[in-house]
Amino acid sequence: MQTWNDVIRLANNGSPTPPRRLEKTNAEWKKELTPEQYHVTREHGTERAFTGEYCEAHEAGLYACACCGTPLYDSRTKFESGTGWPSFTQPVEDNVIKYKKDVSYGMTRVEALCNVCDAHQGHVFPDGPAPSGLRLCINSAAVRLVTTKEPAAQ
Structure with missing residues (x-):
């Protein structure tokens, strides 16, 4: 389990090796993504607060990167x-998110990016619930929910 430390x-020393890499030109990304994505x-x-598709979502599944489809977050860790x-x-695995120091807008924060394609996801903060204490604050436009089917009761 990852902690703030x-x-x-x-963020200071570099992220672990990603499971794979995907690189495209800006023109290729523009063809594949919506303007907001x-x-x-x-x-x-x-995105503006309280406007994202997944802000109030409670469906079971994995949240995958909107750009490359890499599973990044499990709905069981959403709060x-x-x-x-x-x-x-x-994150679902230690090597799927890249952390980067962000000093934009006169603040010091830690940016969360997809480690496979470098897609900006949001930011991470040390004010989440136990046991990790992390809050990965993610833009809905950066992910897509891949629902899982529960086995039928027998």
Whole structure:
């Protein structure tokens, strides 16, 4: 389980090797993504609070990167943070999220990116629930929910 100390260490020293890499030109990304997805993921934008598709979602499944389809977050780690963005306590694997120091807008934060395609996801903060204490504050436009089918009761 990652903690804030792990996030800071990774932001300062580099992320683990991703499961794979996917690189495309900006023109290729623009063809594949909606304007909002492109703005958020490729231009490091932020959707308005409480407007994202997954802010209030409670369906079971995995949240995959909107750009490359890599599973990033499990719905079982999603929680109501009251911030207006979907929030998670952990990525599904230690090597799928890249952490990067972000000093934009006169603040120091830690940016969360897809480690496979470098898509901006959002930011991570040390004010989440136990046991990790992490709040990965993620833009809905940066992910898509891949629902899982529960086995039928017998």
